[in-house]
Amino acid sequence: MHSIWRFLLPVVMVAVIGFGSGLFPSTTMAASGTAEQHSAAINSDGAEHESIAASLPAPKLKRSDYPNIGTSSRAIVWVIAQMHLFFGALVLAVPIFVLVIELIGFKTNDDRYDDMAHEFMKVSLTAYAITALFGGTLALSLFLLYPQFMSYMMQAFGSQVLVYAVLFFLESILLYIYYYGWNALRYGNRKWVHLTLGLLLNGVGTTLLVVANSWSTFMMAPSGIDPATGAVTGSIWEIMKGPLWNPLNLHRFIANIAFGGAVVGAYAAFKFLAARTQAEKAHYDWMGYTSNFIAILAFLPLPFAGYWLMAEIYAYSQQMGILAMGGILAWLFVIQAVLICTILMAGNYYLWTGMARTEGGERYRWFTKYIAVVLVLGFLVWVTPHNVIYTTSEIARLGGGNHPVLGPLGIMPAKNIAVFLMLIVTFLSFQLYRRADKVITVAWQDWGNALMITIYVVAIANVIFAGIYYGYFTNTVYKVGSSVIQVMSTVVVIVSGVVIDTLMFKGAKTLPVFWGKVTDRSQYALFALPIAFTWLMALMGYIRSSVRTHWHVYAVMEDKSPDNFIPPLATVGNMVTGITLLFLVFVLFIFWIANLSGTKQVPPAREGDSTLAEGAQ
Amino acid sequence: MKALVKPLGFCVALILAFGSVTYMLPQIKGEAPKEEEVIVGALTMDSFIAMGEKLYHGKGTCTLCHNKLGRAPDLLTYNVVQVSLEQIADPRYQGKAVDAEGYLLESMLQPSAYVVKGFGKKGTNDRESPMPAVDKPPIQLSEVAIVAIVAYLQKKDGNPVTVALPTAAPEPDKIDETAEAKPALPQNPEEVIAKYGCAACHSIQKTQSVIGPSLNDVGKRLEIDQIRASIIDPKAEIASGFPPIMPEFPAMTITELEMIVQFLAKQTEVQP
Numbered sequence: 001m002h003s004i005w006r007f008l009l010p011v012v013m014v015a016v017i018g019f020g021s022g023l024f025p026s027t028t029m030a031a032s033g034t035a036e037q038h039s040a041a042i043n044s045d046g047a048e049h050e051s052i053a054a055s056l057p058a059p060k061l062k063r064s065d066y067p068n069i070g071t072s073s074r075a076i077v078w079v080i081a082q083m084h085l086f087f088g089a090l091v092l093a094v095p096i097f098v099l100v101i102e103l104i105g106f107k108t109n110d111d112r113y114d115d116m117a118h119e120f121m122k123v124s125l126t127a128y129a130i131t132a133l134f135g136g137t138l139a140l141s142l143f144l145l146y147p148q149f150m151s152y153m154m155q156a157f158g159s160q161v162l163v164y165a166v167l168f169f170l171e172s173i174l175l176y177i178y179y180y181g182w183n184a185l186r187y188g189n190r191k192w193v194h195l196t197l198g199l200l201l202n203g204v205g206t207t208l209l210v211v212a213n214s215w216s217t218f219m220m221a222p223s224g225i226d227p228a229t230g231a232v233t234g235s236i237w238e239i240m241k242g243p244l245w246n247p248l249n250l251h252r253f254i255a256n257i258a259f260g261g262a263v264v265g266a267y268a269a270f271k272f273l274a275a276r277t278q279a280e281k282a283h284y285d286w287m288g289y290t291s292n293f294i295a296i297l298a299f300l301p302l303p304f305a306g307y308w309l310m311a312e313i314y315a316y317s318q319q320m321g322i323l324a325m326g327g328i329l330a331w332l333f334v335i336q337a338v339l340i341c342t343i344l345m346a347g348n349y350y351l352w353t354g355m356a357r358t359e360g361g362e363r364y365r366w367f368t369k370y371i372a373v374v375l376v377l378g379f380l381v382w383v384t385p386h387n388v389i390y391t392t393s394e395i396a397r398l399g400g401g402n403h404p405v406l407g408p409l410g411i412m413p414a415k416n417i418a419v420f421l422m423l424i425v426t427f428l429s430f431q432l433y434r435r436a437d438k439v440i441t442v443a444w445q446d447w448g449n450a451l452m453i454t455i456y457v458v459a460i461a462n463v464i465f466a467g468i469y470y471g472y473f474t475n476t477v478y479k480v481g482s483s484v485i486q487v488m489s490t491v492v493v494i495v496s497g498v499v500i501d502t503l504m505f506k507g508a509k510t511l512p513v514f515w516g517k518v519t520d521r522s523q524y525a526l527f528a529l530p531i532a533f534t535w536l537m538a539l540m541g542y543i544r545s546s547v548r549t550h551w552h553v554y555a556v557m558e559d560k561s562p563d564n565f566i567p568p569l570a571t572v573g574n575m576v577t578g579i580t581l582l583f584l585v586f587v588l589f590i591f592w593i594a595n596l597s598g599t600k601q602v603p604p605a606r607e608g609d610s611t612l613a614e615g616a617q
Numbered sequence: 618m619k620a621l622v623k624p625l626g627f628c629v630a631l632i633l634a635f636g637s638v639t640y641m642l643p644q645i646k647g648e649a650p651k652e653e654e655v656i657v658g659a660l661t662m663d664s665f666i667a668m669g670e671k672l673y674h675g676k677g678t679c680t681l682c683h684n685k686l687g688r689a690p691d692l693l694t695y696n697v698v699q700v701s702l703e704q705i706a707d708p709r710y711q712g713k714a715v716d717a718e719g720y721l722l723e724s725m726l727q728p729s730a731y732v733v734k735g736f737g738k739k740g741t742n743d744r745e746s747p748m749p750a751v752d753k754p755p756i757q758l759s760e761v762a763i764v765a766i767v768a769y770l771q772k773k774d775g776n777p778v779t780v781a782l783p784t785a786a787p788e789p790d791k792i793d794e795t796a797e798a799k800p801a802l803p804q805n806p807e808e809v810i811a812k813y814g815c816a817a818c819h820s821i822q823k824t825q826s827v828i829g830p831s832l833n834d835v836g837k838r839l840e841i842d843q844i845r846a847s848i849i850d851p852k853a854e855i856a857s858g859f860p861p862i863m864p865e866f867p868a869m870t871i872t873e874l875e876m877i878v879q880f881l882a883k884q885t886e887v888q889p
Contacts, residue, residue: 319682319749577635
């Protein structure tokens with residue numbers, strides 16, 4: 001009990017640090033605006049706020065206010081910001097699941113978990129330095145290329161930025177102690193100290209994440225300001241706590257874990273393919289399996305967090321929501337479909353091939369072809385666009401702007417059905433994999449299985465019925481209602497599946513698992529996952545940012561730079577492709593460094609060594 | 618090294634494959650709205666209506682929601698002027714407009730004045746509209762642009778265009794202030810009579826003119842429908858002994874028409 005308190009105390013400390021940022025007053029710039037500007041700064045409830053006297057309105061920019069460096073400023077910031085986000089996501093996510101793995105290792109007295117967690121951290125540590133480098137470069141680029149915008153952001157966030165800097169120092173200190181103190185604090189009570197350090201590290205890391213998120217969400221849905229002028233009227237807490245802040249916090253927190261799991265999975269796959277001994281293969285196979293497990297487990301609830309974020313965007317500004325889901329940007333969701341289906345297919349394929357590790361896997365192999373059919377059909381529905389650009393003769397032959405059969409598949413209700421069915425069958429793959437190495441012995445196993453099958457059937461029927469009925473036979477307002485039923489049905493399958501299996505596995509006979517007994521081909525699924533995740537993160541980040549259209553801060557500070565347009569989709573594709581390739585190069589560097597640190601040069605032969613060797617024979 | 622080459626090739630190929638999908642999509646560029654200079658003096662009503670149509674489909678971003686997908690009523694599928702009058706008469710109407718022109722203007726500036734059933738913000742019981750005021754960010758239409766959209770919405774179903782052509786461009790920084798400066802609509806029949814200069818030809822109340830028949834007893838001579846018909850189409854039936862010179866009033870709104878018709882129907886006595 002005492003040890004639990006030692007473990008929980010830091011949580012309270014981190015919470016204090018996190019909320020402490022809300023106590024800082026919002027720093028405002030010196031009063032140099034006109035009296036009209038100040039008097040115009042009225043709080044949203046109509047009352048004048050005392051801080052208005054020291055607050056300036058958002059600047060109205062001209063094209064000449066932007067430095068011309070001869071190339072696109074947006075492209076430069078785009079690349080650097082995205083790289084910073086990739087590495088930031090990695091270094092914040094890896095310690096989260098590393099802490100969980102470490103705790104499992106400690107509780108089970110299994111050193112394999114501890115070694116694996118330590119190795120994951122090795123990857124994260126190199127990424128941390130790169131994150132900081134890109135973060136610094138990003139800040140410099142923004143101040144250089146968008147000085148007025150950054151001036152306004154500094155006006156809004158003020159001393160919160162210093163809190164961020166302090167947290168960054170704390171994160172660095174904790175990260176280094178956590179990694180380098182691993183072996184010194186490995187056993188007994190010292191392990192609790194190490195776990196506490198890990199918890200503190202994650203607390204500070206998550207606080208960093210939510211602080212940085214507030215900058216993004218302020219740009220999308222500003223709060224704590226006068227909407228007419230942009231003058232700061234609220235406290236830093238009011239500025240941070242915009243309508244999109246918590247949805248983005250949740251979405252990024254989960255997505256980071258999925259992304260981090262996928263990247264370290266690629267590391268494991270790389271090491272598996274390079275392994276020379278069976279023991280190495282077994283270790284990295286297990287490491288790859290664990291990474292995939294983390295990535296897919298975190299990925300499954302991600303659509304729900306994404307749904308919440310999008311619903312809040314719609315609630316904040318219907319125009320913004322429609323631009324993302326029904327305007328120019330909506331076309332990019334065709335690629336999102338390709339990417340998510342790649343993730344699901346790779347994740348499923350890896351689980352199916354993984355069943356070869358145990359003899360028990362044969363029992364469930366027949367399922368895979370049906371799951372594959374659902375995945376492929378789901379993918380086809382998801383990528384079907386609502387309409388495409390037709391020629392006049394094509395429209396005449398179709399008898400309208402939409403294809404009579406494929407048109408209905410192009411709208412959200414059809415896609416929702418596809419997505420939720422794909423998630424349900426992915427969970428089925430996961431469940432089958434977990435059952436593959438077990439022989440269930442509980443007396444009620446038939447009832448348990450019947451209950452599980454019933455839950456699957458009812459959930460699938462719910463998803464299809466709600467999608468068709470609400471999607472096609474009711475008014476638009478009720479279409480959203482169908483998603484709630486579909487989300488709940490999918491969640492019920494996942495939660496009840498985990499609960500039923502946990503109860504059924506009690507006293508189950510465990511079959512031997514032969515780690516390393518998977519094909520090399522299966523490892524390519526572990527490469528496909530991070531590539532698709534990376535492309536997806538860059539794409540969705542672009543969409544989230546682009547819904548602001550020609551606004552630096554939506555409806556408050558207009559973007560008058562030469563880049564204030566939404567580029568053609570191929571340009572977006574080129575940018576995202578380039579950024580993902582650049583990330584791949586840096587990831588290879590990280591893998592190489594992580595590998596290098598474990599490489600020891602063979603000492604050169606000294607004079608007399610051969611004589612000694614001969615004498616020893 | 619060998620272990621790295623094949624996965625690396627696989628990863629690069631996959632990245633490029635994802636990128637290639639973007640080339641299969643329509644290549645549309647989303648330009649930021651540009652402030653087009655309107656030479657007010659050069660505008661004709663036709664070009665003004667065309668400007669309204671362009672704004673409706675472009676900078677105004679109206680079609681983002683007002684389309685077939687059902688996010689907002691699809692204004693292009695029904696007679697907006699006629700429906701506006703019905704909505705003014707609806708007890709749920711909270712605005713101040715008395716005619717379709719005023720209603721359409723109001724609906725853009727204060728969208729919550731009347732929310733069509735089923736299109737309100739969630740949880741507001743159709744009392745609050747999700748539509749942003751078009752004169753405010755992010756849409757920020759000028760007064761001229763807003764009136765042009767009204768002109769387009771009136772004309773698209775063949776209704777008379779009642780809005781007046783702008784006579785002077787508002788100063789860019791004073792758009793908000795000038796948005797309220799639209800000429801006031803007539804509030805009573807006397808103002809309608811004054812607006813359309815009826816007294817120039819007709820005797821009405823205290824004014825005397827013999828160019829056209831007196832209106833002081835028109836309520837005794839004509840049925841209400843005949844009064845209405847004679848204003849809508851003055852040449853359909855010419856009063857005996859008077860020249861056919863009465864003009865049509867295409868800019869007269871339905872509210873103005875009804876106001877004056879009701880007023881004239883009550884004029885049954887010859888004024889001294």
